[in-house]
Amino acid sequence: MSIPTTELVIFNTTEAIRNDSSILRPAFEIVSKSDGVQMPAYVGTQIENPAKGYVFLNWDSLAHHQAMMASPTYASLLEALKPAYGGWSKMYHVIFNAHPIAFQQPVTEVLLLTLKNPSHRTEVFEILTKISDSTKQMLVFGPTLEDNNVIIAVGGWQSVEAHWEMVANPEPKAALERLYTLANKDHLFHSTLTHYTGK
Structure with missing residues (x-):
């Protein structure tokens, strides 16, 4: 199996996700239906400063993630992320040297x-x-x-x-x-x- 393209999002967390990360479950259910996504998705708050959080998702390729972002379901995904995202976020994509x-x-x-x-x-x-x-x-x-x-x-x-x-x-x-x-x-x-x- 080839090494996936990993999406990393670092974001400012809300109090809601700091209390219960499962509030992102509806968002991951939307993502899980996307072509080329490799579930599971991973989410966590930072140990040193829980005001920051991380989401990791593996994709077959960057093109698969871009297609998802261009699809009609992306608006629903952004809506499902709102309870967890406290404003600022930054997204990266990386292909690691081995499976993460x-x-x-x-x-x-x-x-x-x-x-x-x-x-x-x-x-x-x-x-x-x-x-x-x-x-x-x-x-x-x-x-x-x-x-x-x-x-x-x-x-x-x-x-x-x-x-x-x-x-x-x-x-x-x-x-x-x-x-x-x-x-x-x-x-x-x-x-x-x-x-x-x-x-």
């Missing part, structure tokens, strides 16, 4: 990087590949389809503490220190994701 299994872990790390200089791309990808391989692809990454200088990485962990313990070890610590000299760390937070299969 991190979504099924107790804690999912969400990291956004921007290359300081496009000439650093190869070294940044080498560092991220090494980390990905060392976690047996529990951490995956890829450039966004919107801007290939922006890189998204997601990692799966047993807990937030387990993540910080791992990166405190000498080898990953050195690799990450080098990484952050080559790319700006724009976003590094964690979430516990709930999955919805839709109908």
Whole structure:
């Protein structure tokens, strides 16, 4: 099975979704009927700051998601999202280096990087590949389809503490220190994701 195109939406949450993420179930039921979507969908609020939330959806291709956004059902989807979305949101698309299994872990790390200089791309990808391989692809990454200088990485962990313990070890610590000299760390937070299969 080919690696999907993953849609990531980071959004300001409402109090309603902070209290009950299942308010998004009607939205995911609409999405689940779309051609080319790979359910389940994943949603969670940020552990560090629940005023921010995440939605992850896998698609067969970017074209499938674009077709859904151009379809008549998109207006109903936007309406179904309103109770959860508190205004600001930002959408990205990425094809990871391996299947994103991190979504099924107790804690999912969400990291956004921007290359300081496009000439650093190869070294940044080498560092991220090494980390990905060392976690047996529990951490995956890829450039966004919107801007290939922006890189998204997601990692799966047993807990937030387990993540910080791992990166405190000498080898990953050195690799990450080098990484952050080559790319700006724009976003590094964690979430516990709930999955919805839709109908």
